[in-house]
Amino acid sequence: MPTQTTAEIAQAYREAKARRARRSAVLKHIFLIATSLIMIYPLVWMLASSLKPDNQIFGNLGLWPSQFQWQNYWEGWNALPVSFTTFFWNSTVVTVLSVIGNVISCSFAAYAFARLEFTGKTMWFALMMMTLMIPYHVVLIPQYILFLNLGWVDTYLPLIVPRFLAGDAFFIFLMVQFFRQLPRELDEAAMIDGCSPFKIYWAIIMPLSVPAMATAAIFSFIWTWEDFLGPLVYLNDMADYTVPLALRSFISSDGVSQYGPMFAMSILSIVPILLFFLIFQRLIIRGIAMSGLK
Amino acid sequence: MQKFLRKNLAGYAFLSPWLIGFFLLAIGPILASLYLSFTKYNVVRPPQWIGLDNYMYMVQFDQRFWKALQVTFTFVFVSVPLKLIFALGVAMALDKGIRAIGWYRALFYLPSILGGSIAVAILWRQLFNYDGVINSVLRLFGLDGPYWLSDPRYSLWTLIVLAMWQFGSPMLIFLAGLRAIPQELYEAAEIDAAGPVRKFFAITVPLLAPVIFFNLVLQMIEAFKSFSGAFIISGGSGAPLDSLLFFTVYLYNEAFSFLRMGYASALAWVLLVIIALFTAIAFWTSKYWVHYENERG
Numbered sequence: 001m002p003t004q005t006t007a008e009i010a011q012a013y014r015e016a017k018a019r020r021a022r023r024s025a026v027l028k029h030i031f032l033i034a035t036s037l038i039m040i041y042p043l044v045w046m047l048a049s050s051l052k053p054d055n056q057i058f059g060n061l062g063l064w065p066s067q068f069q070w071q072n073y074w075e076g077w078n079a080l081p082v083s084f085t086t087f088f089w090n091s092t093v094v095t096v097l098s099v100i101g102n103v104i105s106c107s108f109a110a111y112a113f114a115r116l117e118f119t120g121k122t123m124w125f126a127l128m129m130m131t132l133m134i135p136y137h138v139v140l141i142p143q144y145i146l147f148l149n150l151g152w153v154d155t156y157l158p159l160i161v162p163r164f165l166a167g168d169a170f171f172i173f174l175m176v177q178f179f180r181q182l183p184r185e186l187d188e189a190a191m192i193d194g195c196s197p198f199k200i201y202w203a204i205i206m207p208l209s210v211p212a213m214a215t216a217a218i219f220s221f222i223w224t225w226e227d228f229l230g231p232l233v234y235l236n237d238m239a240d241y242t243v244p245l246a247l248r249s250f251i252s253s254d255g256v257s258q259y260g261p262m263f264a265m266s267i268l269s270i271v272p273i274l275l276f277f278l279i280f281q282r283l284i285i286r287g288i289a290m291s292g293l294k
Numbered sequence: 295m296q297k298f299l300r301k302n303l304a305g306y307a308f309l310s311p312w313l314i315g316f317f318l319l320a321i322g323p324i325l326a327s328l329y330l331s332f333t334k335y336n337v338v339r340p341p342q343w344i345g346l347d348n349y350m351y352m353v354q355f356d357q358r359f360w361k362a363l364q365v366t367f368t369f370v371f372v373s374v375p376l377k378l379i380f381a382l383g384v385a386m387a388l389d390k391g392i393r394a395i396g397w398y399r400a401l402f403y404l405p406s407i408l409g410g411s412i413a414v415a416i417l418w419r420q421l422f423n424y425d426g427v428i429n430s431v432l433r434l435f436g437l438d439g440p441y442w443l444s445d446p447r448y449s450l451w452t453l454i455v456l457a458m459w460q461f462g463s464p465m466l467i468f469l470a471g472l473r474a475i476p477q478e479l480y481e482a483a484e485i486d487a488a489g490p491v492r493k494f495f496a497i498t499v500p501l502l503a504p505v506i507f508f509n510l511v512l513q514m515i516e517a518f519k520s521f522s523g524a525f526i527i528s529g530g531s532g533a534p535l536d537s538l539l540f541f542t543v544y545l546y547n548e549a550f551s552f553l554r555m556g557y558a559s560a561l562a563w564v565l566l567v568i569i570a571l572f573t574a575i576a577f578w579t580s581k582y583w584v585h586y587e588n589e590r591g
Binding site for chain 2: 025028029031032035036039040042043045046049057058060061104105106108109111112113116117118119121124127128131133134135136137138139140141142143144145146148162164165166167172196197198201222223226227228229232233244247248250251252259262263266267269270273277281282284285288289
C-alpha cells in the first residue's frame with residue numbers, strides 16, 4: 001500500500017485495536033452479567049419464596065409473589081417448640097464470645113511469633129502451621145470425650161473455650177503476616193523508653209493492626225455464626241440450639257407443608273452475614289485476596 | 295542471664311493460650327485419636343484394645359467405607375477442577391478496565407461467604423427437588439428433569455454444582471495473581487502476533503502457576519472436609535443409597551449416631567492420611583510445573 005504513510009498505518013492499527021477492545025469488553029460484560037444473574041438468582045428466589053404462599057413456591061420460576069405472605073416470618077419464628085428469639089440469642093452469645101476469644105488469643109500468639117524472640121520459636125511456629133492442615137474431624141472425637149468428662153456437653157463451653165486458646169491457626173497466620181510488615185523501629189524505640197512487651201503490644205501493635213484484627217473478627221463472626229458441626233455435636237437440648245441447628249430441626253420435623261416459613265427463617269439466619277458482608281465488603285475481599293481465607 | 299530469662303518469659307507468656315490449646319485441643323487429641331483407633335470404645339465402657347481390627351475390618355468388610363471413599367473422591371476430583379476452571383475464567387473476564395468490577399466481585403463472592411450456612415443447604419434441597427427450580431428451567435426447554443435428590447445417579451451432582459456455585463474465593467485469589475502479571479509481557483506477545491490462546495498458555499498459566507497451585511491445595515483440602523451440605527441434603531445419613539455418604543458424614547454417623555468411637559477414630563486417621571498424602575503429592579509434583587519468580591536464575 002504505497003499511498004499510506006507510517007503514521008496512517010499506526011493510526012489504523014490503533015483504531016483496530018480499540019475496536020477489538022470495545023468488542024471484547026462488551027462480550028465480557030454480557031458473560032459477567034449472565035453469570036452474576038445465575039449466581040444471585042437462587043438467593044433472590046429464596047427471598048421471594050419466603051414471602052409466597054406455599055402452593056406458589058414449587059414449579060414456579062417467577063419471583064414476584066401474587067400476595068405477600070408476611071405471616072410466614074411470624075409463623076416460622078414460632079414454628080418450633082422454642083421460638084427463634086432464643087435461637088438468635090444463643091447464636092449471638094456464642095458468636096460474640098468466640099470472636100472476642102479468637103481476636104485476643106490469636107493476636108497474642110501472633111505477636112509472640114512476629115515480634116518477640118524466644119527459644120524454640122521456629123519449632124513452635126512450624127507446629128502451628130502444621131495444625132492448619134489437620135482436619136477438625138480428627139480431633140473431634142477426643143475433644144468430645146474430653147468435654148464430656150469435664151461435664152461441658154450441653155453447654156456452650158466446648159464452642160467458646162477453644163476460641164480463647166487460639167484454636168484457629170488461620171487467624172494467627174494472618175496476623176503474623178500483618179505484624180511483620182510494621183516497622184521494627186517502633187518496638188525498639190518503645191523498648192528503649194522502657195515499655196514492657198505487653199505495653200508495646202497494646203499501645204503500638206494493636207492500634208496499627210486494625211485492618212488485620214477486623215478481618216479476623218469478621219471471618220470469625222461469619223464462620224461461628226454458620227457453624228453447624230460443633231453445635232450438632234455438643235448441643236442436645238432444643239432450648240440451647242443455635243440458629244443453624246434450629247433450621248435443621250425445621251426440615252427434619254414436619255417441614256412438609258411449611259416451606260414459606262422455612263425460607264423465611266433461612267433468610268433471617270443469613271441476615272447478620274449479609275449485613276457484615278455489605279458493611280465490610282471491601283475489607284473482606286482484600287482479606288481473602290491477601291491470605292487465601294475461605 | 296536475667297535479661298535472657300525475661301525475653302523468653304514475654305514470648306512464652308504471649309504464646310501461652312496457644313500452647314495450652316495446642317496441647318489440649320490439637321496434639322493431645324491427635325494422639326488420643328490414634329490410640330482410640332486401635333480400640334473398641336463406646337464412651338460408656340473404657341476403651342478396649344483390639345489392635346489393627348478396626349483397620350482390617352474397614353478394608354476387608356466395610357462396604358460403606360469404600361462407598362464413602364468413592365463418593366468423596368468423586369466429589370473432590372470433579373468439583374475442585376471445575377470450580378478452579380470456572381474461577382479462573384471469571385477472574386480473567388474481570389481484568390483491568392472492566393467497569394463496575396467492585397459489583398461483580400462482590401456478587402461472585404457472596405455465595406462463598408454463605409457457603410457453609412444451613413440456609414444455603416436447605417435452599418439447594420428445594421432447588422433440586424423434582425418440582426424445583428432446576429427442573430422448571432429444564433421444562434422450559436422441553437426436558438423432563440430427573441429426581442435429582444432421590445436418584446443416586448444424580449444426587450452427587452447437586453453437591454458438585456453447589457461447590458461450583460461457591461467459586462468466589464479462588465476467583466479473588468486468581469484476580470490478585472492476574473494483577474501481578476506485568477502487562478508488558480502481553481504487549482510484547484501481541485507484537486509477535488500471539489493469539490489469545492497462545493498468550494494464555496505461554497504467559498498467564500506459567501506466571502499464575504504458584505497461585506493455581508495454592509488454590510488447588512486449599513480447595514482440595516476443603517473439599518475432602520466438606521460436611522454440612524452433604525449432611526443436610528442427604529438427611530444426615532448419606533441417602534439415597536449412600537450416594538451422598540461423604541467421608542465426614544460417615545465418620546459423624548459412626549461416632550455420634552452409633553457411638554462407635556474407636557472405629558470412627560480409625561476413619562478420622564484414614565482421612566488425615568489421605569489429606570496429608572494428597573497435599574504431599576501436590577507439593578512433590580509442583581516442582582515440575584510451578585516456578586516461582588525468585589527461583590529463576
